[in-house]
Amino acid sequence: MTRNERVLCVAGLALFLLALLQGFAIPLFARPDAARAAHATALGSGTFLVAVGLLWPKLALGRKLSSIWSTLLAASLYAIALGLAVGATYPVGGEHDHVVASTASMALNVVGAVVLVAAMIAVLFACRPRASETNR
Numbered sequence: 743m744t745r746n747e748r749v750l751c752v753a754g755l756a757l758f759l760l761a762l763l764q765g766f767a768i769p770l771f772a773r774p775d776a777a778r779a780a781h782a783t784a785l786g787s788g789t790f791l792v793a794v795g796l797l798w799p800k801l802a803l804g805r806k807l808s809s810i811w812s813t814l815l816a817a818s819l820y821a822i823a824l825g826l827a828v829g830a831t832y833p834v835g836g837e838h839d840h841v842v843a844s845t846a847s848m849a850l851n852v853v854g855a856v857v858l859v860a861a862m863i864a865v866l867f868a869c870r871p872r873a874s875e876t877n878r
Contacts, residue, residue, distance in 0.1 A: 744798075744799065745809075746795075746798055746808050746809055746812040747795050747796070747798045747799060748795070749795075749812055749813070749816065750791050750792070750794055750795030750798060750812050750815070750816060751791070751792050751795035751796070753791050753795075753816040753820070754787075754788045754789065754790070754791025754792035754793075754794075754795060754816075755788065755792060756788070757784055757787055757788035757791060757819065757820060757823060758784075758785060758788030758789060758792070759788075760784060760788075760823075761781055761784030761785040761787075761788055761823070762785070764777070764780065764781050764784060764827065765781045768781060771830045771831060772830070772831060772832055772833045773829075773830045773831075773832075773833060773834070774830075776826070776829055776830035777827070777830040779826060779830070780823065780826035780827045780829070780830050783822065783823060783826055784823040784826075784827075787819040787820075787822065787823055788819075790819070791815070791816055791819060794815065794865070795812075798812065800869075801865065801868035801869060802868050802869075802870055803864075803868045807864075811861050811864045811865065811868075814857050814860070814861045815858070815861040815862075815865070817854075817857065818853075818854045818855070818857035818858035818861060819854070819858065820854075821850045821851075821853055821854030821857070822850070822851055822854035822855065822858065824850055825846075825847045825848070825849070825850030825851035825854060826847070826851065828843055828846055828847040828850065829843075829844065829847035829848075829851075831843060832844070
């Protein structure tokens with residue numbers, strides 16, 4: 743197992759574990775419905791990182807690009823999970839509008855989503871057959 747595969751799998755397992763722990767804390771959030779959504783998203787994202795980590799050796803990425811895209815992929819999913827959790831922490835509207843928390847949540851989700859889309863496009867392009875495989 744290469745370093746990038748290991749990083750993706752460990753990041754996925756860690757995110758999955760954090761999501762499980764977050765599940766215990768759902769009743770403590772100001773918005774339990776949003777906390778459940780953040781919990782489910784983190785569980786799916788952790789599973790996805792493990793799956794991509796196992797798929798990673800099949801991708802036609804160079805050593806440097808592989809390291810960059812694997813890091814961006816993991817970071818984007820963590821940013822989205824964190825943004826959703828922060829968004830569930832504070833109530834929406836009312837007299838106690840938490841502008842900093844809602845701005846931070848939105849920024850994490852937007853940046854995470856943009857980076858995730860870019861990383862997934864790179865991974866999809868890397869799924870093309872390698873030159874050694876096209877001659878078969």
